[in-house]
Amino acid sequence: MFVKTRGIFLILIFTLWSLIRLLQNDVTIDYHGYFIGLTDIAKESEFVWTDGTKLNYTSWAPNSPNDHNDQDCVCLMSSSGKWNDCSCDVRYAFICRKL
Numbered sequence: 550m551f552v553k554t555r556g557i558f559l560i561l562i563f564t565l566w567s568l569i570r571l572l573q574n575d576v577t578i579d580y581h582g583y584f585i586g587l588t589d590i591a592k593e594s595e596f597v598w599t600d601g602t603k604l605n606y607t608s609w610a611p612n613s614p615n616d617h618n619d620q621d622c623v624c625l626m627s628s629s630g631k632w633n634d635c636s637c638d639v640r641y642a643f644i645c646r647k648l
Contacts, residue, residue, distance in 0.1 A: 582624035582633070582641045589614070590621040590637070608632050 586599040593616065596604045610626060614634035622637040635641070 581628075582626050582635065582639070584635075584641055585623055585625050585632070587623035587632070588621055588637075589616075589634070596623065 587596050587604070588599060589596045591597070594614070596614070598604070608631055610629060610631035610633045613632065614620070614623070616634060618636065620634040620636050622635050622639075623632050624635040624639070624641055625631075626633055
């Protein structure tokens with residue numbers, strides 16, 4: 550992955566506060582959605598952060614996740630700030646953090 554080789558990783562959202570801060574300060578509404586570092590690619594319906602951390606906070610949109618057409622990635626929807634499972638092949642922007 551391009552960003553991982555540069556010490557940059559998809560963002561992890563562990564608390565409501567971190568989501569609010571992200572939405573207020575770091576996300577523009579130029580895109581429909583943004584990839585975040587949450588996935589169920591290893592085991593369907595078992596979402597984990599890309600660093601292996603178990604999920605302890607969620608902000609799912611209504612009726613999500615729904616695994617429509619085998620969606621394994623999670624996107625932050627810019628219109629609502631809620632999460633939706635999405636295809637990993639969708640052309641969304643991504644939110645990263647540098648370690």
